[in-house]
Amino acid sequence: MTRHEPHVEEADENNLDVGKPKDWAAGLPGVYHSMQPALKHMGIERSARTLLAMNQKQGFDCMSCAWPDPSGHRSTFEYCENGAKAVTWEATPVTVCSDFWAEHPISELRGRSEYWLGMQGRLTEPVYKAAGSQHYRPVDWDTAIEIVAEKLKSLASPDEAAFYTSGRASNEAAFLYQLFVRGYGTNNLPDCSNMCHESSGVAMGETLGVGKATVSYDDFLTTDLLIVMGQNPGTNHPRMLTAMEQQKENGGQIVAINPLPEAGLRRFKNPQKPRGVVGRGTDLADQFLQIRAGGDMALLQAVSKRVLDAEDRNPGGVLDHEFITEHCDGLAELREHLSHLDEPSIREATGLRSEEIDELAERYMTADSVIVCWAMGVTQQRNGVGTIKEIINLLLLRGNFGRPGAGAAPIRGHSNVQGDRTMGIWEQMPASFLDTLGEEFSFDPPREHGVDSVDAVRGMRDGAIRFFLSLGGNFASAMSDTGATEAAMEHLEMNVQISTKLNRSHTVVGQEALILPTLGRTEIDVQASGPQFVSVEDTVSAVHSSQGRVDPVAPNLLSEIAIISRIAHAVLGGRIAADWQGFEANYDLIRDHISHVVPGCGDYNRRIREKDGFLLANGPRDSRTFNTGTGRARMTVNQLDPMNCPPDRLILQTMRSHDQFNTTIYGYNDRYRGIKKGRHVLFVNPEDLARLGFSDGDLVDVHGESTDGKDRVLRSFRAVSYPSAQGCAAVYYPEGNVLVPLDDTVQGSNTPISKGVIIRLEHAAAAPVGDSSQEKAPAAR
The missing domain is CATH 2.40.40.20 (Barwin-like endoglucanases)
Structure with missing residues (x-):
């Protein structure tokens, strides 16, 4: 196999160029930086076939962020700059040839940057690193699958293996993966959500009974007030800027809360509108609160206290008493707790003036509908779970659930991370899911909770986890404490990565390692029964199909579903009532089982073929119902514990x-x-x-x-x-x-x-x- 050898220059940090920050996002530079790499690396035809199909109905879903698609009309160019870069990165015709592995020892690859590794091109054949070797070498698929299967069958306990999932995996692949892992006998299913929005799921699950956004796409367009916390949409969810622009055009307000004054929070020049090309564009944030890192809980408590104080001055005029009486618990305890807030401590924790907090509280109280959205600027704080519970408290006070333009919205950062969790990728799936899964496939799933991402590293470090399989992703780079994580991964007896391109995790290896190359979202997937499609779920629980439009970059690639099915068949055989070979041949068979097992996914094959897909049920959004222990939403008391940072730190x-x-x-x-x-x-x-x-x-x-x-x-x-x-x-x-x-x-x-x-x-x-x-x-x- 041959390939074009890419000319890739590593960054020379001595030549770093520092200029003035922008105060607006997108515009014509966004168009240029979308198209320039696409045309350079893919050419006109391949660029058109991919970019014009991305995020379209019956097209393929962007493999980047989880921002939802418009429910009605979609632009011909329904993608952003970073989505275009993601497609270019995946759909490049550049491939890694067989000679590459002999020419580049692992020690050399480990010294390369993530950029250099990714730019080497698409992986096209399985490769294996034997114990004691410094090189990967190509092997055929049967050999690769056999090596993995024999290792798994040799472990003393299934709990000596961990199975990681990236948010790029489709619903069908995720469902099969968790079925295989539980059929094997463990719940060790760490995933990328453990590192990002796990705090959202915990906080919302305990207070609302659902760990997902309680809004739809259209709610973003109609809300009176959008509060954006700890999120940088201009870079991490650029298509959100279009929704924010529409919300402003509809008369809404935006408050942005962040330690950095990001361009995408300030102004948007929509390149698909004349004023975004030659004009000023749209001012976004009506109020920007430049909060001290870690101060969000203090701010939210201060705003809630101001709301309660206003209610005391005007009884019945501020709180939504009907909603609270019918649907909520905990108001008295919350009121008592907030009555003891110390304003100087709030100012110290937030770095804000009292007048700024007053203004935010007034905007909140005068808005008929409010959405609070957030990302990892909130979830990765020391008090991340408590901070999100305070978001819920604030929204509950005025009944901002179950009506248009109102709700809580964690904005997921990876395209199908939410769908993967829906399909069972979690080390703590509830007994009801496990019961149904066991009945469907005639086996008894393990009940003991497995390890999450942090505990997986601890297990590798301590020798408790000897085998690691990663369905996509780049675990070594994504995890915290790089030195400790890489040292732990070096203890593995086998590290298996299902990947499209090279990354750091392929260079952090223990005794044995394999890289199994797979199809990407952009590529046509043909199996024994014909062309296939998969499905994904976005950040507002909209589920839709995704089908590639370009030929695979190499003929030897297998889909994620095919790889999982073959490993599962080799390891489990007929241990559970699963037709692994049938699943590989026809993805409809997987969806039939999803219909029977996954809540809200009944009649999956029919519904997923509808042009717009379907929206999963959501109690707080749809009917103001809350699946908590009491059947009511919970206002909670959260202890404020500001960070103690010395003056010289x-x-x-x-x-x-x-x-x-x-x-x-x-x-x-x-x-x-x-x-x-x-x-x-x-x-x-x-x-x-x-x-x-x-x-x-x-x-x-x-x-x-x-x-x-x-x-x-x-x-x-x-x-x-x-x-x-x-x-x-x-x-x-x-x-x-x-x-x-x-x-x-x-x-x-x-x-x-x-x-x-x-x-x-x-x-x-x-x-x-x-x-x-x-x-x-x-x-x-």
Whole structure:
């Protein structure tokens, strides 16, 4: 097999270009940065066949974020800049040839950047690293499947294996995967949600009885007030800007709450409208609250207290008493708790003036309908679960559930992470699901809870987990505490990755490793019964089909479903009543079982073929019903525990650049923040830089501080003077994961605390960028 050898240059951080941050998002530059890489890497025909089918009815779903598609008319160009980059990255005709593996030992690949690895092209054949080898070598599919199956059958217990899932996997693949894993005998199903929105699911499940958004797409367009917390839609969910623009055109207001003044929160120049091309565009945030990192709970409690105080001054005029009486518990306890709030402590925790909080409270109380949406700026805080419960408290006070334009909306960051959970990808699926699954396939699923992502790393470290299989994703880079995670993965006896392209997780290997290449979303999937399609669920519980439009980049690729089916058949045989070969041949058979097992998915094959798909039922949204222990929504009391950051320290958050999606790096151009040609950047408020004895442009070593006493370090990062909240700093993800301790997690969700690392700065020492003095992972064995 041959390929075009890509010319890929690693970033020279010494040539970092720092410019002025933008105060608006998209516009003609968005069009250019969408089309330029597509045309360069795919050509005109392949670009047209992919981009014009993306997010269209009967097309394929974008493999990037989980933002919903419009329910009615869709633009011909129903994609954003980062969606176009994601398609270009996947649908490139560049492939990794057989000779590549002999030419590049794993030790060399491990020294390469994520960008370089991804740019080598699509993986087209299974490869295997034997124990003691420094190289992968091509093998055929039968051999690869046999190696995996024999290892799984040799383990002393099924719990010695962990099975990770990325949010890219389809509903059908996810359902089959969890069936195989539970048929094998374990609930060890960590997934990417453990690292991001697990806090949302926990908080909403306990208070509302559902862990998903309680709004539809149309609600975003009609809400009177949209409060955006800890989210950067301009980079992470760019198509959301169109909905925000429509909401403003409909007379709505927007409040943005974030430590950084992101361009996508301020102004949007819609490139599909004349004023977005030659005019000013649309101003978005009517109020921007530049909150101190970790201060969101204090802000929400302060707003709720102001609402309750206003009700005391005007009894019956502020709260929705009818809704509260009929549907809610806990108001008296909440009122008592908030009566003791200390305003100076609130100002200290938030970094805001009382007048700013007053203004937000007034906007909330005068809005007939309110949506609060949030992302990882909230979920990855130390008090992330409690903060989301405070969002729910605030919305409940005025009955902002179950009516148009009102509700709670966690905005998921990966295209089908929510669908994967619906299909059973969770280490703690309820007994009712397991009972139905067992009845459907004539076996007794394991009942003991499995490991999540953090506990999976602990298990690898301690020798309890010997085998790891990853359905997509890049676990080594996505997880917190990079040094500890990679050292733990080096303990594995076998590391198996189902992937489309090279990434860091292929270079962090223990004794044996395999890479199993798979079809991407853009590609036509033909099986024995004919062309196939799959399905996905977006962040508002809309389920629809996805079908690729271009020929596979290589003839030897298998779909995720085919790979799972073959492994399951080789491992389980007839242990459970599952037709693995039939599932590979005809995906309708999988959907028939989904209809019988997954709540809300009855008659799946018919409903998924409808042009718009279907919307899963949602009690709070549809009927103001709450599936809690009492059948009522719960207002909760959450103890405020502000971060204690000494004056000579800063609070660090990790974040994406504009030129990446999760751990996938498309380039080195974070143009909204003014950064080009590099990523080793620390964003710091100019007053903080001066106060700490540093200047803009200094090279600094960033030391993370934690209770375990380990000195985690990012070395030789460029300090960039940036208008962030005072006392706060920011660094790109995944580089910043080095500083996030494995055991530093959100109480209740076990999510890594990536938005609240205490750091100290020192002038740079002579050491490699990104080096860490903590335990280092050994070379491949």
